[in-house]
Amino acid sequence: MIVDNDSFCGPLDTNSDSIISLVDLTSMLSIYKQACNTLEDDSTFGICGRKDTNNDGKISLVDIVYLLSKYKIANCGETV
Numbered sequence: 462m463i464v465d466n467d468s469f470c471g472p473l474d475t476n477s478d479s480i481i482s483l484v485d486l487t488s489m490l491s492i493y494k495q496a497c498n499t500l501e502d503d504s505t506f507g508i509c510g511r512k513d514t515n516n517d518g519k520i521s522l523v524d525i526v527y528l529l530s531k532y533k534i535a536n537c538g539e540t541v
């Protein structure tokens with residue numbers, strides 16, 4: 462899938478505080494069902510990873526369910 466614009470999906474943790482909260486959920490919902498560019502460097506996403514969690518070039522229910530599975534879990538459950 463080729464997306465011919467600069468609409469990056471971005472990081473799951475949009476405000477980079479290492480925890481998924483309402484602000485991050487709101488950010489994801491704002492691009493729900495939209496195509497977005499997944500060609501970003503993984504290292505730019507932080508500990509919680511990318512918004513497009515299954516890397517299919519769009520934000521769908523799968524990605525939202527993933528976000529909710531990490532909701533309010535410190536460092537997205539990763540060991541730091």
Ligand SMILES: [Ca+2]
Binds near residue numbers: 478479485
């Ligand atoms: Ca956050």
Ligand SMILES: [Ca+2]
Binds near residue numbers: 512514516517521523
């Ligand atoms: Ca996706």
